[in-house]
Amino acid sequence: MLAAMRFPSLCLSILLATLPLAAQQKTHEATPFEVLLHQRHGERLTDSPQIALPYLATGNVAATAVKVFNVTARQFQFDFSPSPVVINQGDNVTLTISVPANDGSDFGHGFFLENYMQAGVNISKGKSIQVQFIASTPGTFTYICTLTCGALHSNMFGTLTVNAAPANPAPTISAITPAAGSVAGGTTVQIDGANFQANPTVKFGANTATNVTLVNSSRITATTPAASSTGAVTVTVTNADGQSSTFNSFNYEPAGPTISGVTPSTGSTAGGTPITISGSGFKSGATVTIGDVAAANVVVVDSSTITATTPLGPIDGTVSTPRSVTVRNPDGQSATRSGTFTYTVPALAVTAISPNVAAPAGGTTVTITGAGFTTTSATSVTFGGTAATSVQVLNAVTISAVVPAHALGTVDVVVRQGSATVTKSAAFQFADAPKRRRALH
Ligand SMILES: [Cu+2]
Numbered sequence: 001m002l003a004a005m006r007f008p009s010l011c012l013s014i015l016l017a018t019l020p021l022a023a024q025q026k027t028h029e030a031t032p033f034e035v036l037l038h039q040r041h042g043e044r045l046t047d048s049p050q051i052a053l054p055y056l057a058t059g060n061v062a063a064t065a066v067k068v069f070n071v072t073a074r075q076f077q078f079d080f081s082p083s084p085v086v087i088n089q090g091d092n093v094t095l096t097i098s099v100p101a102n103d104g105s106d107f108g109h110g111f112f113l114e115n116y117m118q119a120g121v122n123i124s125k126g127k128s129i130q131v132q133f134i135a136s137t138p139g140t141f142t143y144i145c146t147l148t149c150g151a152l153h154s155n156m157f158g159t160l161t162v163n164a165a166p167a168n169p170a171p172t173i174s175a176i177t178p179a180a181g182s183v184a185g186g187t188t189v190q191i192d193g194a195n196f197q198a199n200p201t202v203k204f205g206a207n208t209a210t211n212v213t214l215v216n217s218s219r220i221t222a223t224t225p226a227a228s229s230t231g232a233v234t235v236t237v238t239n240a241d242g243q244s245s246t247f248n249s250f251n252y253e254p255a256g257p258t259i260s261g262v263t264p265s266t267g268s269t270a271g272g273t274p275i276t277i278s279g280s281g282f283k284s285g286a287t288v289t290i291g292d293v294a295a296a297n298v299v300v301v302d303s304s305t306i307t308a309t310t311p312l313g314p315i316d317g318t319v320s321t322p323r324s325v326t327v328r329n330p331d332g333q334s335a336t337r338s339g340t341f342t343y344t345v346p347a348l349a350v351t352a353i354s355p356n357v358a359a360p361a362g363g364t365t366v367t368i369t370g371a372g373f374t375t376t377s378a379t380s381v382t383f384g385g386t387a388a389t390s391v392q393v394l395n396a397v398t399i400s401a402v403v404p405a406h407a408l409g410t411v412d413v414v415v416r417q418g419s420a421t422v423t424k425s426a427a428f429q430f431a432d433a434p435k436r437r438r439a440l441h
Contacts, residue, residue: 007221027164031114033157036144065090069136071097073109073123073145076152089165091135101126109145113160115139120146138164169195173239173247180251182333185226189250194218197239204250205233227252254303256333257281259340262325268346269313269396270371271296275341277306283329290341291323312396313343315374345396348372350415350424360430362405365390368415370422371397377418383428384411406430 067087072079078097087093099108103125113121116133123129145156173193179188188211191202196217202209207225214220220237227233232249259279267273275295277288281303288295288308294307306327313319322342328334350370358364368381373393381388381401388401399415413427 030140030142030159031130051184067091068094073099078155088163089138095131099123105149112146113143131418135162138162171195171245173245182255183227183252184255185224187224191220199240201238203236257327257335259335259337262340266342267310269343271312272309273310285330287328291328328393346372348420348422350416356427358403364403368399380415
């Protein structure tokens with residue numbers, strides 16, 4: 001007689017109270033064997049070998065281990081070997097269930113393991129059946145003999161325990177560097193935090209980041225996806241086990257700067273030409289270079305206008321080649337417009353000589369300031385008609401030279417480049433050093 005038939009009303013109430021609850025619980029509680037017997041009563045079983053459908057491992061399941069147990073079914077108990085039975089969540093479990101040929105039962109025994117088997121199996125005397133499953137659900141599970149096999153058949157049951165895998169801690173995010181980037185995406189960011197696991201996913205708002213790399217459990221690098229609009233979005237890191245963390249926030253900013261024009265487009269190699277750069281995305285603190293030389297007096301008027309003055313231009317033969325103009329924002333984003341500004345060589349000019357007095361013996365090095373200086377043609381300098389030595393064009397507005405010996409007096413200084421000549425009248429004096437006067441106290 002089946003055990004469940006002794007308690008028909010109790011059996012029904014346990015069924016109603018237990019099954020829906022058990023189905024919702026993460027950790028399974030063993031079902032009373034009477035309930036299982038009642039459920040399986042009347043089930044038509046065959047003793048053809050069956051393999052239970054493997055349950056897929058989900059959730060916080062560690063790497064799978066293979067566990068094989070030999071189960072001997074005899075009147076009126078199941079013996080497991082090896083024993084004790086240790087099954088961890090995620091294990092790939094095979095039960096080889098055998099009934100000895102000399103078992104005292106008439107036909108053999110049945111076997112049903114709740115949760116992991118869809119139906120019971122019968123094992124005839126002298127035969128074996130394999131049952132395989134992935135121990136995806138932790139908890140305690142009742143197994144029973146489903147074949148009436150003698151007077152004490154209802155005592156033929158037991159429980160298997162699947163140990164819960166230790167849950168990974170949820171990830172946390174503490175910082176994102178940089179905390180802002182272009183709405184166009186493509187910003188490489190570093191996400192710092194804790195408990196990051198292998199194969200995380202990273203989202204910026206609703207969009208998935210690319211190039212996600214787990215550096216270690218506290219650092220992820222990723223490339224931001226493009227956003228549909230500027231503004232702050234929540235960043236989400238989700239571990240492979242589904243646990244996630246959010247961080248507020250990453251700020252999508254307008255795309256990097258662009259240059260649409262520079263006016264005027266030409267200016268003297270002497271520099272100092274005021275220019276206006278038009279474009280977009282200019283940020284306060286931006287720098288400007290013209291031909292890789294920093295411009296001066298850079299003023300970011302607004303996000304679309306920058307004013308600046310040009311630096312000194314080149315002195316060699318490349319002077320006629322248009323220069324590129326680059327605007328670089330403090331965040332490192334930059335725009336370069338090539339062939340945008342062309343230097344012109346102004347008329348040869350001399351504005352000052354320093355020092356403008358030297359001893360008649362010569363040998364004093366002086367700096368001649370002016371404009372239109374180049375190295376594309378030979379340069380000579382005379383003091384009162386006598387050639388200076390060591391003449392060097394230092395830049396477009398500076399020449400250095402060594403004063404020659406000359407009689408006392410005030411003289412003209414003449415600078416010649418190629419066919420061009422400029423005279424600075426009475427610009428230099430040859431004089432004996434003044435007598436020192438004793439300081440009065
Ligand atoms: Cu039995």
